[in-house]
Structures are given as C-alpha cells and as structure tokens.
Amino acid sequence: MKKAIATMLALGLVVPMAAGCAGKEENNKDGGGTNAAASAPGKAGDATEKIKIEIMTASWTGGGWPDNNHPIIQYIDDKFNVDLQMQWVPNANFVEKMNVVSASGKMPDVIRLDSTMFLKWADQGVFMDLQPYLAAYPTLHGVATPESWALLNPKGKIYGIPIYETAQNSTYARKDWLDSLGIPQPADDAFTIDKFYEIAKAFTTQDPDKNGKPDTFGFSALGNSLKLGDPQLEAAFGLANGWKEANGELVPVETQGPEWTAFLSFMRKAYEEGVLDKDFITNTNFNDKYAQGKVGFALDMHYQFSQQTNKQLQTIAPNGQFVELSPPIGAGGARGTTTPTSGMLKVVLNKDMDAEKRDRILKLFDWWVSPEGEDIIKNGIEGEQYEKNDDGTFKMTDALKAEGEGRQSLLWNWVLRGNTNTFNIYKWSDAKWAADMKKSIDDAGKYPYKNAADGYLSSSATYAQKGGELDDKFLQSVLAIISGKKPVDSILDAIADWKKNGGDRIVEEVNAAYKAGQ
Structure with a gap:
C-alpha cells in the first residue's frame, strides 16, 4: 500500500488545514531538524x-x-x-x-x-x-x-x-449451562455451525439456569453495526470482515449475495425460535446481558473480559462461568476470529x-x-503500583487496588506499546491467569479474519462521501430481514441498491488503490 496516499490525493480526499502548527518551544537550531549529530x-x-x-x-x-x-x-x-x-x-x-x-x-x-x-x-x-x-x-x-x-x-x-x-477475541460459552444440561463441551474440530445452533437452542428452551422461567437465549447481536457483534458467525458463513481478496480483486461484504442469503436464513430462524435475543436491534453492547446471566454464547469476547464477566456473573450465579471455545466451523471449514491490522x-x-x-x-x-x-x-513504579514479596513474587499496592488494576498502564495501552501480545499481563498477575490469557491470544491468532481493504478503503472519495449512508441503509435491510419484516431474498435488492447508489464506484476506487500499492 505504498501508493495509496497518492491515489487518495488524486481523489481529493484531504481537507484544508491551518499550516501554522504548534508554536516552537525552542529555536530550530539546525534549520529543519536534519543535523546528523543531533540525530544520534x-x-x-x-x-x-x-x-x-x-x-x-x-x-x-x-x-x-x-x-x-x-x-x-x-x-x-x-x-x-x-x-x-x-x-x-x-x-x-x-x-x-x-x-x-x-x-x-x-x-x-x-x-x-x-x-x-x-x-x-x-x-x-x-x-x-x-x-x-x-x-x-x-x-x-x-x-x-x-x-x-x-x-x-x-x-x-x-x-x-x-x-x-493482534487478535484477542473468540467464542465463549456458559460452561455451567453446558453442565446443567449434560452437554459436553464441544471439541474444536467438532464445533460446527450446526452444533453451535443445537447448543444455543438448548440454552433457550431447556431452562439452563433452572429458575423455571423462559428468560434465557442462546446468543445476542448488536443492532448498531453491520458486523452485528457476531464476527465468528459471519466468518463461518464466508462473509468478509468488511472486504476480502478474490482473484486479485478486493470484494466488499455488501456484494456477497449467496453468503448473505445463507447467513440471514440462519439468523432469521434463530430470531423466530427465540435462540437470538429478541431485543438485539436495540442493543449497543453485550456487557449487561452477559453479567446478568441471560445469554449462553458470547461471540466476540476476550479472555480478560471473560474473567471480569465471570466475577460479575458469580454474584447472582455462584457457578456461572464463561469458557473459551474455538470459533464455529462453517461449510468448507470456514471459521475466523476478528484480526486487526x-x-x-x-x-x-x-x-x-x-x-x-x-x-x-x-x-x-x-x-x-x-x-x-x-x-x-x-x-x-515499585513501591507505588506494586511491591515485591519475600519469595520474589509481586503484588499490587493498596493504592493501585483502590484505583483499579490496569490504570497504571494507560500510557502503554492508550499511547504506544511494543509488539507483544501480553500487554494486559503484569508482574503481579496470577501465573495461571497469565498463561491462560497468553494461550487465548495465541489461539485467537490461529483463525485470522482480516479486512483485506485495511489501508485502501480510505482511498475512496465516494466512500468518504457516501459510505456511511450506504452502510446504514444496508444495515437496515439486514435488520428487517432478521426480524421478519422482509423476506430473506430481499437482500439481493439491498445489494443491487448498494451497488447502484455508489457501491460500484467505491469498489472501483478501492481496487485502483489496491493495485497501485501492489
């Protein structure tokens, strides 16, 4: 993607900006900062x-x-x-x-x-x-x-x-619900999309929390995102994580008619049978429903969040526990977990x-x-955020406990960090917790699910002008189909509409940048 910026400039994406930036703290001693001695x-x-x-x-x-x-x-x-x-x-x-x-x-x-x-x-x-x-x-x-x-x-x-x-998130399931229903934890190579649905339906219909009420469901989704918060399901159906590469071209998810038809048929069935949370359209996050013990599968959770959720969950369900699974396998072996670039x-x-x-x-x-x-x-700093025990291990100080673990690492997480997948593991972290977290991140990396257009999509002037509007209109069609307001095959009309109203031009511009960068 070395020529993509040039393409972006040709398309007129950049905007005017005040040229005079921050006032200098000191005089520019070498007239532009190229003094070799100062560089060493x-x-x-x-x-x-x-x-x-x-x-x-x-x-x-x-x-x-x-x-x-x-x-x-x-x-x-x-x-x-x-x-x-x-x-x-x-x-x-x-x-x-x-x-x-x-x-x-x-x-x-x-x-x-x-x-x-x-x-x-x-x-x-x-x-x-x-x-x-x-x-x-x-x-x-x-x-x-x-x-x-x-x-x-x-x-x-x-x-x-x-x-x-790096990839961190994967699929998690309520182990206590599996145990309650006598369902074995599925092995990695046997966790198909059909097995996922079978278990999710049991979570919905067989009273896994044994409270005598029909108040649980298999999984949820987000109504404010085209990804719906369920990337592992979309990957299993072959839908791109935004864009995919095929035969030397970048292909947007909005044009994948057969994959959308199969995915939406699955989601429509889940909605009609109560396996999918009926309130999914108004969801903006999953946190509360996970912690409140209403959902059986979490489809985009990372290890640290799972442990925090388990603690919250156990205040109302002492045996409540989310455990990690590999993402479900779709037709032809398709599976994936979101992989950032x-x-x-x-x-x-x-x-x-x-x-x-x-x-x-x-x-x-x-x-x-x-x-x-x-x-x-x-x-x-030792003595401020942590202390060394006599046996050589470490512990948080009371001050950090009061502030909250992780608050000491804001510069690492929010400014700049090195190329490590252990950025949430600290000196005082429990050894098993640290090993399990590292394993979780390593496992997530086994199933890459990248957006092939990362670095190229911003080269499209049409996407900058119309992309948000087009994506929102397409999302509304997806939500209407899942919730039974439109037939599944109407997704083909939504695809045609997306292409006609700017999508084809976006594809052309993104692929021009992609080919220029190869």
Missing part, C-alpha cells in the same frame, strides 16, 4: 535543558490520570529531563478535539490517531517524516514489521509510528519542533518500547 542517540538525550512534551491521546472508561503528577510521568520526567504533559481526550470527542487543535495551529507534539484521522492530515505538511531518523533508534524501529511501517504512509516517508495489534493506529510527531525536542521524543520512545521501558510503562 545520546546527543539530545544527554540534555541539559528540560523540554516540555505534550502528548494527546484518546481515553476510554475511567478517563486518563487526573494530573501529571503520576509516578510514571515523574519517572519519565526525571529520566529524560522532560516535562511530560498528557492531554487525555474522551474517545467520543476526539475527532472534534483534533479539528479544534488543527484549526488553532497549536497541535501537541505527539498525537495518537486512528487510520481515518491519520489519512485526513497525512499530506498536509503537519506531521514529521521520521524516515531519516529511525535507524538511530533501533528498538523503536523494530517495534513493527516493514509492512506495518509502510501501511498508510506515502512511498519513502514515515509519518506515523505503527501500534501493534497492525499499523492502522499511528503515533505522529508535529513537524514544527526543533531537532533537540524531536530527538528527545524519539529517544524516549526507543526506551518506551524496550524491555526496561515496558516494565515501567506497563507495570508502574
């Missing part, structure tokens, strides 16, 4: 002058740390002679905030962006090209594959540091900084993703 590790990092560094990133549940006096920030400040200032922006407001800071000409020094926002500004001359400097920071350079570094970047330039991502998330540097600040930041990030840096950024 140890030069800027020896640093006698304290440098202020502003990092803006999205935040999620719980928000960011309330101030910049956190022990990890203080450690970084002391080690690198910097004044690290974090701007935690709620994810729901991040696009708005990015628009504001870009228009103001006062962009922070470092920003974490998703692929859409990265592409929006990548060629506006506001991000620093890191290509000339990466060789001097080998640990940072080794944080991703060459493909991840190249993804979304124009040929010969590196505007963003890729953030490593590493490099679609980026950490960018504002180009309007002098060489000393640039190299201080790059030296910080080179340490950040090293084993030593990971230890601090992920686990925290």
Whole structure:
C-alpha cells in the first residue's frame, strides 16, 4: 500500500488545514531538524535543558490520570529531563478535539490517531517524516514489521509510528449451562455451525439456569453495526470482515449475495425460535446481558473480559462461568476470529519542533518500547503500583487496588506499546491467569479474519462521501430481514441498491488503490 496516499490525493480526499502548527518551544537550531549529530542517540538525550512534551491521546472508561503528577510521568520526567504533559481526550470527542487543535495551529507534539484521522492530515505538511531518523533508534524501529511501517504512509516517508495489534477475541460459552444440561463441551474440530445452533437452542428452551422461567437465549447481536457483534458467525458463513481478496480483486461484504442469503436464513430462524435475543436491534453492547446471566454464547469476547464477566456473573450465579471455545466451523471449514491490522493506529510527531525536542521524543520512545521501558510503562513504579514479596513474587499496592488494576498502564495501552501480545499481563498477575490469557491470544491468532481493504478503503472519495449512508441503509435491510419484516431474498435488492447508489464506484476506487500499492 505504498501508493495509496497518492491515489487518495488524486481523489481529493484531504481537507484544508491551518499550516501554522504548534508554536516552537525552542529555536530550530539546525534549520529543519536534519543535523546528523543531533540525530544520534545520546546527543539530545544527554540534555541539559528540560523540554516540555505534550502528548494527546484518546481515553476510554475511567478517563486518563487526573494530573501529571503520576509516578510514571515523574519517572519519565526525571529520566529524560522532560516535562511530560498528557492531554487525555474522551474517545467520543476526539475527532472534534483534533479539528479544534488543527484549526488553532497549536497541535501537541505527539498525537495518537486512528487510520481515518491519520489519512485526513497525512499530506498536509503537519506531521514529521521520521524516515531519516529511525535507524538511530533501533528498538523503536523494530517495534513493527516493514509492512506495518509502510501501511498508510506515502512511498519513502514515515509519518506515523505503527501500534501493534493482534487478535484477542473468540467464542465463549456458559460452561455451567453446558453442565446443567449434560452437554459436553464441544471439541474444536467438532464445533460446527450446526452444533453451535443445537447448543444455543438448548440454552433457550431447556431452562439452563433452572429458575423455571423462559428468560434465557442462546446468543445476542448488536443492532448498531453491520458486523452485528457476531464476527465468528459471519466468518463461518464466508462473509468478509468488511472486504476480502478474490482473484486479485478486493470484494466488499455488501456484494456477497449467496453468503448473505445463507447467513440471514440462519439468523432469521434463530430470531423466530427465540435462540437470538429478541431485543438485539436495540442493543449497543453485550456487557449487561452477559453479567446478568441471560445469554449462553458470547461471540466476540476476550479472555480478560471473560474473567471480569465471570466475577460479575458469580454474584447472582455462584457457578456461572464463561469458557473459551474455538470459533464455529462453517461449510468448507470456514471459521475466523476478528484480526486487526497492525499499523492502522499511528503515533505522529508535529513537524514544527526543533531537532533537540524531536530527538528527545524519539529517544524516549526507543526506551518506551524496550524491555526496561515496558516494565515501567506497563507495570508502574515499585513501591507505588506494586511491591515485591519475600519469595520474589509481586503484588499490587493498596493504592493501585483502590484505583483499579490496569490504570497504571494507560500510557502503554492508550499511547504506544511494543509488539507483544501480553500487554494486559503484569508482574503481579496470577501465573495461571497469565498463561491462560497468553494461550487465548495465541489461539485467537490461529483463525485470522482480516479486512483485506485495511489501508485502501480510505482511498475512496465516494466512500468518504457516501459510505456511511450506504452502510446504514444496508444495515437496515439486514435488520428487517432478521426480524421478519422482509423476506430473506430481499437482500439481493439491498445489494443491487448498494451497488447502484455508489457501491460500484467505491469498489472501483478501492481496487485502483489496491493495485497501485501492489
């Protein structure tokens, strides 16, 4: 995908943006930051002058740390002679905030962006090209594959540091319900889509919680997403995770008529028989229904969430437990679990900084993703977030217990992390828990289910203009079919409508970018 940005520019996707970005903290000593001596590790990092560094990133549940006096920030400040200032922006407001800071000409020094926002500004001359400097920071350079570094970047330039991502989610089932109904936990190679439905129907009709009420169902779905929150089911029916590659062309899921017909027939039957949650159209998340003991299968859950859900579940059902299964097998052996593409998330540097600040930041990030840096950024500071026991093991401090495990690792999870699949495993984690979580992530990686258009879809001007509207209209047809308001074969009309009203043009533009990048 080395030419996709050029294609995007030709299609007129980028938008105007204030050229004058963040005011410089120091004078630009080398007239553009290309001084070779300043580029070498140890030069800027020896640093006698304290440098202020502003990092803006999205935040999620719980928000960011309330101030910049956190022990990890203080450690970084002391080690690198910097004044690290974090701007935690709620994810729901991040696009708005990015628009504001870009228009103001006062962009922070470092920003974490998703692929859409990265592409929006990548060629506006506001991000620093890191290509000339990466060789001097080998640990940072080794944080991703060459493909991840190249993804979304124009040929010969590196505007963003890729953030490593890996498959985590898989299928989970209520083991206590299986035991209650005398159903053996299905073996990996025998867990077909038919076996899935058989068990899901038993969860619905055979009173697995033994409360004498018809108040359970096999599985649920999300009515606000074309993926419906059930990617393992869609994979089993051969539906693409957005787009798939076939005979050298990228094919969108919206055009897969036979696969949609088979999938929607399955979902319609599940809805009519009560196997699918009747309220699925209004669902926006599954958390409450999992924890309330109403659903038998969770179809897009990861190990850490399963353990948290089990604790919540056990307050009302002491034996309640979700256990992991491999995804169900469809016709021809199709199966998969959502696999993100590493490099679609980026950490960018504002180009309007002098060489000393640039190299201080790059030296910080080179340490950040090293084993030593990971230890601090992920686990925290000994005596503050954890303590060492006499036997050499570790435990959380009372302060971290009160704040919540994981709160110490916000910089690791929400800013930048190394290429590891153990980013939620800490020094004090129970050994079995840690081993089980790592195994779960490894197992999820066995069934890749990637979007083949990652890095290309944003090259379509038509998708930028009409994609959301087209996707929403297609989703409404899908929901109407599942809920019995339209016949299953009406999906063919929805496909034709999608293609006629812009879909064919989207396919043409995405494939042009795809072929240009090969």
